Each structure stands twice: as C-alpha cells, then as structure tokens.
Amino acid sequence: MAQELPTGMAAIPLNPGIIHTDMLSISFGEEAANYTPVCDWVLKAVPFILKLKPKDNGIPLTIAVPT
Template sequence: MRLATLLTRSLAQELPNGMAAIPLNPGIIHTDMLSISFGEEAANYTPVSDWVLKAVPFILNLKPKHNGIPLTVH
C-alpha cells in the first residue's frame, strides 16, 4: 500500500463525524505539463475541460462513508 494512502487512512480515523479524508487519484489529464513530458502523446489523454465535467460531480458526491478509501476519477 502506498504511503500516501496509509497516511490518509490514519488521518481519516482521527477526524470527527461528518468529515472525511479521501486520497483522490485524478488520473492522467492532458495539461501543459503533460504535453512537455509526453509530447504529442499527451493528446491521447483527457483534456482538463472534459476532466472537470467528470471530476466536479464525482467530488461533490463524496460522503463520509468514503472516509479513508482511495478513489480515482474516471
């Protein structure tokens, strides 16, 4: 298990009811930095403008039941 996930799960156990700590993997997003690193291959990944349309509703639907669970925006 990754250190970040372990740390987040530890934090999650210490939070008051109704509050959550969720390690969130955004996936690979086509950004300027990705273009610098991947070159033309970056165009094969989700543009930020499309990712936001998926990520915002996903994030807004997170609940305390997700506390400590690693999730990925798909």
C-alpha cells in the same frame, strides 16, 4: 488520518488519472494528446467529488474518464 478527523469530515485519497494539461504536454510531447483534456475531466470529476460523503472516508477512489 481519515480515522482521526472529526465526525462529518472525510479524507479520501483520490487518483485523478492522467489528464492532458500543459505540464503533461511538456513531459509527454505529442503523446499528451492521447489523454483526457482537463476541460472534459472537470465535467466528470466535479460532480463525482461533490457527491463524496463521510461514508467514503479512507476509501481510495479513482475518477475514471474515458480517453
């Protein structure tokens, strides 16, 4: 898909990691508290995502946020 996009656009597979959300709490129970809260993840992820450029096209990336 990344190769078929017009110039200036990018498709970047992004692994957000495990984020402590309500859904994770339902699935993991108390263990969910051991993972990064969504509010902390957003503070790190949004600036990272906004810096992505077409040069990153097709490169799988992970947003690493310490727990």
